[in-house]
Amino acid sequence: MNQVLIDQHFSQGTLTPFGKIEMNPSSGILNYGQGLFEGLKAHRTANGRILLFRPEQNAMRMKVGAKRMCMQAPTVEQFVNAVKQTVHSNKRWVPPPGKGAMYIRPLLMGSGPVLGVAPASEYTFITYASPVGNYHKGVLNLIVEEKFRRAIPGGTGEVKAVTNYAIIYKPIAEAKAKGFTDVLFLNAEKYIEEVSTTNIFLVKGNEILTPPTSGTILPGITRKSIIEITHVLGYQVKERAIPVEELFDAEEVFCTGTAVGVNSVNSITYQDTRIAYKRGAGTVGQELYEMLTGIQTGRIEDKMGWTVELD
Numbered sequence: 001m002n003q004v005l006i007d008q009h010f011s012q013g014t015l016t017p018f019g020k021i022e023m024n025p026s027s028g029i030l031n032y033g034q035g036l037f038e039g040l041k042a043h044r045t046a047n048g049r050i051l052l053f054r055p056e057q058n059a060m061r062m063k064v065g066a067k068r069m070c071m072q073a074p075t076v077e078q079f080v081n082a083v084k085q086t087v088h089s090n091k092r093w094v095p096p097p098g099k100g101a102m103y104i105r106p107l108l109m110g111s112g113p114v115l116g117v118a119p120a121s122e123y124t125f126i127t128y129a130s131p132v133g134n135y136h137k138g139v140l141n142l143i144v145e146e147k148f149r150r151a152i153p154g155g156t157g158e159v160k161a162v163t164n165y166a167i168i169y170k171p172i173a174e175a176k177a178k179g180f181t182d183v184l185f186l187n188a189e190k191y192i193e194e195v196s197t198t199n200i201f202l203v204k205g206n207e208i209l210t211p212p213t214s215g216t217i218l219p220g221i222t223r224k225s226i227i228e229i230t231h232v233l234g235y236q237v238k239e240r241a242i243p244v245e246e247l248f249d250a251e252e253v254f255c256t257g258t259a260v261g262v263n264s265v266n267s268i269t270y271q272d273t274r275i276a277y278k279r280g281a282g283t284v285g286q287e288l289y290e291m292l293t294g295i296q297t298g299r300i301e302d303k304m305g306w307t308v309e310l311d
């Protein structure tokens with residue numbers, strides 16, 4: 001699905017077979033990274049329906065990001081329609097229930113030529129899709145990152161800018177070289193922020209904690225959904241600043257994101273001290289995972305009105 005912006009409006013999109021796209025060498029995206037990405041999934045239910053999970057949330061997040069990056073964004077309707085058409089035309093590739101999902105990747109980019117430092121004059125919105133298996137990162141053993149920062153106040157850490165991930169490859173590579181799975185980023189005041197591509201929650205007694213999305217944390221749609229689910233399940237969730245030392249007092253830690261759903265953390269290492277956490281049966285993380293994926297896959301009735309069925 002491919003739409004180009006002309007005169008402040010995105011033209012009617014067209015479906016084209018997946019393949020290479022032509023870019024102007026002086027486009028805003030290639031030269032200065034003027035671009036945003038999104039990610040969402042479509043699931044096949046046991047009775048053969050195909051469900052999208054909160055696609056309008058991704059559309060709205062792209063609109064917010066576009067303001068920050070001085071870009072034009074498609075309307076929520078255009079975004080959701082593009083996603084629907086992309087999944088629809090690739091219906092046969094949506095995996096059977098329990099075998100994964102179809103991952104949809106919307107991209108918004110400055111496609112007009114700009115040599116000077118300025119927003120591009122033309123924008124292109126593309127969505128493509130790929131079937132994905134159940135995402136297992138294996139056991140999550142994190143290390144608290146004390147040298148690199150993924151976001152700074154006033155930066156673009158709270159929007160899904162295409163530039164957000166290239167800068168975390170190095171900290172991840174260094175963590176992997178030391179035998180860890182991923183890194184937990186802190187802010188300058190040593191409060192916890194998030195793991196490279198997922199948001200983080202701590203379970204302490206009967207409280208669930210997560211840092212507030214106040215500028216340097218990506219406002220995950222899974223994060224938001226988990227907070228809403230915890231309310232339904234009768235847990236107390238607090239969005240508040242969490243000093244890194246509180247990692248020592250938590251019984252459970254879990255990460256949330258479209259790729260993983262809810263993923264329990266096995267251990268976090270902070271300044272050479274390894275803290276182990278509860279995982280598996282009977283944990284809050286497990287209960288939330290079951291509820292979230294149950295709604296997404298049609299196994300549990302969607303009383304939240306989150307899923308959008310493809311006709």
Ligand SMILES: *Cc1c(COP(=O)(O)O)cnc(C)c1O
Binds near residue numbers: 039258
């Ligand atoms: C996309 C993303 C997340 C997760 O967001 P979801 O909407 O839940 O998939 C978390 N952190 C970062 C940095 C991200 O880019």
